[in-house]
Amino acid sequence: MKLRKSIKRQARRALKGRVWQGDLVFFLRALAWGAVSLLDRAAFYLAESYLEGSGQTGTGPLPALWITLTTMGLRVVLLAPLKAGVTAWFAALVQGWTRPFSTVFWAYGNRVWLRSLGVRLYTGLMSWGAALIPLAGEGFSLWLLREKLSRLPPRELALTAALAGLAALAWLLAAWTYSQRFAMAVFLLGPDYGCSAADAIALSVEYTRGHRWGLVRMGLSFLPWFCACLLVVPAFYVLPYYAASRTGYFTRLARRACPAGTGEVSRPLRPLRADQ
Numbered sequence: 723m724k725l726r727k728s729i730k731r732q733a734r735r736a737l738k739g740r741v742w743q744g745d746l747v748f749f750l751r752a753l754a755w756g757a758v759s760l761l762d763r764a765a766f767y768l769a770e771s772y773l774e775g776s777g778q779t780g781t782g783p784l785p786a787l788w789i790t791l792t793t794m795g796l797r798v799v800l801l802a803p804l805k806a807g808v809t810a811w812f813a814a815l816v817q818g819w820t821r822p823f824s825t826v827f828w829a830y831g832n833r834v835w836l837r838s839l840g841v842r843l844y845t846g847l848m849s850w851g852a853a854l855i856p857l858a859g860e861g862f863s864l865w866l867l868r869e870k871l872s873r874l875p876p877r878e879l880a881l882t883a884a885l886a887g888l889a890a891l892a893w894l895l896a897a898w899t900y901s902q903r904f905a906m907a908v909f910l911l912g913p914d915y916g917c918s919a920a921d922a923i924a925l926s927v928e929y930t931r932g933h934r935w936g937l938v939r940m941g942l943s944f945l946p947w948f949c950a951c952l953l954v955v956p957a958f959y960v961l962p963y964y965a966a967s968r969t970g971y972f973t974r975l976a977r978r979a980c981p982a983g984t985g986e987v988s989r990p991l992r993p994l995r996a997d998q
Contacts, residue, residue, distance in 0.1 A: 726940055729974060733966035736816045743823075744962025747811050750826045751804055758800045766793045802839040803829030810912040812962075812969040828913070837911050840919035845904035853897035857890055895938070902934035903927045909972040929975045937971060 737744060806829040814821040829835050864871070864886060871879060906926035910917040917925060930937065944964050951957040 725974070726936065726943065726971075729940070729970045730967050732816060733963060733970050736818065736966055736970075737962055740815065741959055741962055744812070744815070744965065745958050746823060747808055747826055748961050748965075750823060751808055754804055754827070755801065758797055761800070762793050762797045765796060766790075798842065799839060802842045803827075803835045805842075805908050806834055806838045806911050808965065809909050809969060810914070812965045813909065813912055813914060813973060816966050816970040816973055829911075834911050837919040837922070838908060841904075841907045841911065841922060844919075844923060845901070845907060849897070849901035849904065852900050853894060856893055856897075860886065860890060860893075898941075899934050899938050902937040903930055905930055905934075905937055905968075906972045906975065909969065910976070915976070925979075929979050933971075933975060937968075940967065940971060 804826065807826040810828060811821050811823070811825040814825075829838055871882060874882065904923060904926050906929055907919075907922040909915075910922040910925055911919070915922075944960070944967075947956070947960045947964070951960050
């Protein structure tokens with residue numbers, strides 16, 4: 723609790739007078755996202771027009787599936803570095819530095835593009851797999867028992883549905899906690915640390931040990947703020963505040979893992995490597 727409050731307080735101090743800069747960073751990210759979405763849509767329509775012109779649209783769903791997978795892959799490849807750039811900018815903010823707004827696109831000009839893509843694919847596969855495979859098993863079990871369930875009295879059927887829903891929510895919370903083991907990976911790809919994709923994932927697992935539930939609790943503490951974002955205007959403060967708080971948490975964890983120990987420093991510490 724004290725750590726979370728301290729991190730949030732540090733984030734508010736860092737954002738004092740600079741909220742507009744955080745908004746601009748998110749605006750640049752949204753512009754890039756929109757540009758990729760337009761490119762994705764254009765590629766989809768071009769491929770679809772080609773198939774129609776070549777008479778392959780009536781050959782079954784396979785061509786359409788390949789178009790969809792290709793455009794989705796293009797989207798992932800183009801958007802993966804954005805998170806690394808935004809995280810690098812906020813990492814400087816919470817430590818009192820200033821980085822140019824072009825940092826948002828920093829990862830596109832170096833090998834971090836491929837590293838961030840590798841991290842995105844691996845962590846996404848592990849996190850979504852942990853979340854969805856058990857839920858699919860639960861759904862399949864309910865489907866197998868559909869005839870028996872249909873014969874239950876209404877009250878027992880409602881109770882069964884409620885228990886199944888609670889079990890699904892509990893598992894999603896557990897899967898969210900599990901996914902926090904990879905939360906620092908993109909942060910460790912940044913210019914302050916320069917880890918490879920494999921090192922970033924391994925160090926993230928190491929650094930977040932004992933703090934994964936704390937990261938989840940921080941996310942849950944922002945739920946009222948996110949609800950307020952439905953009014954649009956609060957989002958201009960909430961998004962930078964959340965990003966600064968989460969990045970601040972990562973910074974604290976990285977400092978604690980370094981030989982120099984904890985405490986305020988004027989520049990980033992080099993994290994321990996797996997072979998040190």
